[in-house]
Amino acid sequence: MAHSKRDKQTTHERIVSVAAKRFRERGLDGIGVADVMKEAGVTVGGFYKHFGSRDELVVEALATAFKDLDVWEEHTEDMVQLLQNYLTEAHRDAPGTGCAMGALLGDITRGSKSVRALYTERVKRSLAFSSALLPSSQRGDKRCRALLILSALLGAINLSRAVSDPSLSREILHGVRDELIGLVKPANAQASPNPIPGL
């Protein structure tokens, strides 16, 4: 026990990293500080030397979880690729390392002011990112299209995790994915603004 200042920082990072994972898996109320500390390899007593309150950990963990989204966006080149990566069984089954906006969607409403503010900023960033990925020739407003896509992605990943029927879960992921791809794809014959006669 009683290590250096440098060690304290890595301990702190370990605590936040464990929390960022477990909160996404079990919800913001789904794991207590004692269990987080234990999984980080320390005991509960030191917690308040690291955080002023439990909610401070929640805020830090949320910020850390959002970093995964920044990385995700950096590796995303177009909207179809984003849709194909987001709506997968692998993502559905790994909420702890997946999209925190999705994993915590339902928890945020009941969260603290700071938690909601942080989440709100992340939503704004995602909307800006999605808008920028959409083709400018798209009919209608790019902003509204981005709002629809974000809502559908968050709804579908949550729904696919909620239902207990595996084949329905798969159907949700693939159905919504294909439907959204159909909306953003450079529009083949079917959906052209100038319909080709006979189709």
Next chain:
Amino acid sequence: MAHSKRDKQTTHERIVSVAAKRFRERGLDGIGVADVMKEAGVTVGGFYKHFGSRDELVVEALATAFKDLDVWEEHTEDMVQLLQNYLTEAHRDAPGTGCAMGALLGDITRGSKSVRALYTERVKRSLAFSSALLPSSQRGDKRCRALLILSALLGAINLSRAVSDPSLSREILHGVRDELIGLVKPANAQASPNPIPGL
């Protein structure tokens, strides 16, 4: 104290009714049995004469909350009407009496087997209902379109409740609503398979 069998039944219904409202507002873990009993006008000690466990109350309350959806569906004549009623600020601000699929979306994943099974059945009913409302001439699969609409509705209502910026919240509701209406509308010039001349 100590009323008739008839009174027990109405007490039971009052407990479930309070729970159906509060669970939607605060989540399945957001209110304890003591507070539910108190709001129903009884004390906590009688709880286990009404329910075998807390989870039994959750299941009954969920079933009761879903009855509001049955009523909603009965009063819904077309998809545009459904979208216009669902994605409103009034609905966003009244989760306790609103759509339970939306209010509890994020909680179900961590719910009991019975809770998830009940939720899953309700999702299946909603998908069948939405499919039936869609015009059969719609390009693409009606089933996939219904999956997209349900995901977008649940995602948007949750997102509008989560964000702390009121104007963003409004934008989500109205943007997704208009975008979905654009997808299902008997299609003006842009996307109609059988465009009516002059419309």
Next chain:
DNA sequence: ATTATCTATAGATCTATAGATAATGC
């Protein structure tokens, strides 16, 4: 001397149970 972490526990909250009380209903 300071401090990072430890053991121990206070105090709040929650589910579930035990036993008492006062009506109902054969």
Next chain:
DNA sequence: ATTATCTATAGATCTATAGATAATGC
């Protein structure tokens, strides 16, 4: 006599704090 509800509490869990311990770092 049965039973619907009551008061009271056991036992588990959780956040937060107090004080001890054993390293670090001036």
